[in-house]
Amino acid sequence: MTFNKNLKNLFLVVFTTLILSACSTAKKSxxxxxxxxxxxxxxxxxxxxxxxxxxxxxxxxxxxTASRATLRKQATFLRKNKKLNVTIEGHADERGxxxxxxxxxxxRANAARDYLMTYGISGNRISVISYGKEKPVNPASTPLxxxxxxxxxxxxxx
Amino acid sequence: MxxxxxxxxxxxxxxxxxxxxxxxxxxxxxxxxxxIAVSPLHVDAKSDQIEGLKVKDLGNNISAIIExxxxxxxxxxxxxxxxxxxxxxxxxxxxxxEDWRLIKAQALVTxxxxxxxxxxxxxxxxxxxxxxxEMTALAFTTTPSNWRRVAHIISDKIYERLTGEEGYFDTxxxxxxxxxxxxxRVKKLAIMDQDGANTKYLTLGNELVLTPRFxxxxxxxxxxxxFRNMPRVYLLDIETGMQExxxxxxxxxxxxxxSPDGKKIIMxxxxxxxxxxxxxxxxTRVVERITNHSSIDxxxxxSPDGKxxxxxxxxxxxxxxxxxxxxxxxxxRITFGKGIYGTPVWSPRGDLIAFTKVRKGRFYIGVMRVxxxxxxxxxxxxxxxxxxxxxxxxxxxxxxxxxxxxxGEGFSxxxxxxxxxxxxxxxxxxxxxxxxxxxxxxxxx
Numbered sequence: 099m100t101f102n103k104n105l106k107n108l109f110l111v112v113f114t115t116l117i118l119s120a121c122s123t124a125k126k127s128x129x130x131x132x133x134x135x136x137x138x139x140x141x142x143x144x145x146x147x148x149x150x151x152x153x154x155x156x157x158x159x160x161x162x163t164a165s166r167a168t169l170r171k172q173a174t175f176l177r178k179n180k181k182l183n184v185t186i187e188g189h190a191d192e193r194g195x196x197x198x199x200x201x202x203x204x205x206r207a208n209a210a211r212d213y214l215m216t217y218g219i220s221g222n223r224i225s226v227i228s229y230g231k232e233k234p235v236n237p238a239s240t241p242l243x244x245x246x247x248x249x250x251x252x253x254x255x256x
Numbered sequence: 257m258x259x260x261x262x263x264x265x266x267x268x269x270x271x272x273x274x275x276x277x278x279x280x281x282x283x284x285x286x287x288x289x290x291x292i293a294v295s296p297l298h299v300d301a302k303s304d305q306i307e308g309l310k311v312k313d314l315g316n317n318i319s320a321i322i323e324x325x326x327x328x329x330x331x332x333x334x335x336x337x338x339x340x341x342x343x344x345x346x347x348x349x350x351x352x353x354e355d356w357r358l359i360k361a362q363a364l365v366t367x368x369x370x371x372x373x374x375x376x377x378x379x380x381x382x383x384x385x386x387x388x389x390e391m392t393a394l395a396f397t398t399t400p401s402n403w404r405r406v407a408h409i410i411s412d413k414i415y416e417r418l419t420g421e422e423g424y425f426d427t428x429x430x431x432x433x434x435x436x437x438x439x440x441r442v443k444k445l446a447i448m449d450q451d452g453a454n455t456k457y458l459t460l461g462n463e464l465v466l467t468p469r470f471x472x473x474x475x476x477x478x479x480x481x482x483f484r485n486m487p488r489v490y491l492l493d494i495e496t497g498m499q500e501x502x503x504x505x506x507x508x509x510x511x512x513x514x515s516p517d518g519k520k521i522i523m524x525x526x527x528x529x530x531x532x533x534x535x536x537x538x539x540t541r542v543v544e545r546i547t548n549h550s551s552i553d554x555x556x557x558x559s560p561d562g563k564x565x566x567x568x569x570x571x572x573x574x575x576x577x578x579x580x581x582x583x584x585x586x587x588x589r590i591t592f593g594k595g596i597y598g599t600p601v602w603s604p605r606g607d608l609i610a611f612t613k614v615r616k617g618r619f620y621i622g623v624m625r626v627x628x629x630x631x632x633x634x635x636x637x638x639x640x641x642x643x644x645x646x647x648x649x650x651x652x653x654x655x656x657x658x659x660x661x662x663x664g665e666g667f668s669x670x671x672x673x674x675x676x677x678x679x680x681x682x683x684x685x686x687x688x689x690x691x692x693x694x695x696x697x698x699x700x701x
Binding site: 157159192193194195196197198200201202204205207208209211212226227228229232233234235236237238239240 | 437438439441464466467480485487508510511524526528529530531552554555568570574575598599612614617638639641642657659660661662663664667692
């Protein structure tokens with residue numbers, strides 16, 4: 099009897115764990131959409147309402163819907179400030195090999211640059227630089243920190 | 257940078273190639289290391305005094321370096337000196353073999369040295385105690401300040417005689433010395449002897465530097481520097497300190513390595529976000545594009561005959577390892593295992609490719625045959641990558657990073673080595689945190 103009861107409890111525990119883990123892998127939870135950071139914790143602003151950075155999924159350089167919205171705001175801001183030039187810094191998390199991450203950071207920065215260009219910003223105004231995994235904004239070794247570090251940041255240069 | 261020249265004269269006293277009874281098979285993990293006694297070298301009482309050098313202790317110091325080298329191979333069991341049964345000078349003339357066998361030694365190293373007229377004269381003998389005969393004897397003459405190198409060269413000669421393979425003790429390791437908090441790391445190029453001695457810093461830490469690699473034919477180095485915030489591949493002469501940018505690329509160049517003849521640099525160049533592989537001939541300055549693909553192509557490494565290139569690409573969707581002819585033709589994927597693969601490096605012997613593998617959030621250093629078969633994972637950790645081969649292709653050095661806490665605390669980076677047998681994993685001693693090691697070829701050949 100006791101054994102049966104224990105077994106029942108065990109099932110219950112397993113069942114709850116399944117539900118919980120289902121929640122955590124569900125599309126949106128807390129500050130993550132999949133594994134793309136959606137929070138504001140590390141974000142700075144080029145101007146009021148113009149976030150300076152976008153975030154990426156692991157090993158990816160494709161732009162999310164939220165990233166595109168951010169970049170359109172940056173494009174509007176840059177159109178208004180015609181004399182301003184920017185550098186886009188591409189970054190990766192610490193969970194990849196150094197050389198691949200340098201290439202990945204470069205690809206992320208260029209994805210942002212290309213998008214700004216399709217919104218009418220001249221390529222001459224946008225330089226890119228990749229730092230790979232060299233400059234984490236959050237130094238913790240946690241999935242949240244890694245999501246904050248997979249980013250491209252638009253920085254004013256003048 | 258001071259010239260590190262070694263005026264070295266060495267001549268054979270005798271090289272006894274009659275069949276020895278003791279030999280070491282280093283192709284397997286050695287669970288039964290060879291018991292060896294390294295006698296302190298006898299210091300001749302007529303030796304001159306040299307300023308800044310404790311001549312009296314030189315015999316002990318040299319034998320201590322030899323001992324440490326042997327111990328670190330995992331192939332030798334170096335016996336305690338307290339048990340030694342004969343004085344160094346007497347043993348060097350002719351050991352009483354049966355007495356040394358009593359302390360279970362199978363091999364014995366003896367030697368003597370003399371400093372005269374500003375020169376260090378040194379000789380050593382390797383004795384096969386089981387067969388009761390001399391295996392090797394060599395004598396050297398050099399400047400006294402080279403005494404550490406002499407100890408390494410003696411180690412190499414003994415290793416070669418006992419294993420039949422070239423040694424790797426008279427070598428250096430170039431690496432990136434790291435300091436400061438994890439999100440504001442200061443990185444400098446540093447170089448040290450293989451055993452951790454003689455650390456020198458080659459850059460000041462004003463700009464980010466990464467991935468230094470030795471030229472396999474001399475002591476030049478190629479690396480990535482963020483000088484003036486322009487990440488480019490540089491060439492550095494570590495004897496003169498002269499540096500120059502490699503090529504005139506309008507964007508980031510990275511992941512450099514030398515060709516086996518030392519005449520070209522192979523690297524990635526990122527153009528409009530896409531990284532492809534290029535070579536540049538250092539003499540003619542001719543740049544050649546080797547890959548042309550919309551995916552990331554990086555971490556190229558030549559085969560020792562120069563005919564093939566192994567590299568890292570995500571053209572299949574995730575990082576995998578590919579081999580192609582050195583002109584870029586006949587690209588073939590060689591990794592199909594579960595997980596992703598990076599940092600391929602061709603062994604100097606040509607038979608294996610070392611790599612980093614990431615699977616289920618764990619990092620592995622492994623080796624496989626050049627067609628991708630026979631994968632063997634040597635070590636697993638939270639984070640490790642970037643293997644570099646010892647010049648004899650028997651040992652890998654790589655770096656590890658630890659998991660860090662909320663504020664980056666507990667973070668460290670360190671150099672490690674492991675035999676390709678998967679045995680004998682050990683941490684290298686460095687003055688600071690360290691990453692991106694590259695092993696030089698033998699300094700004297």
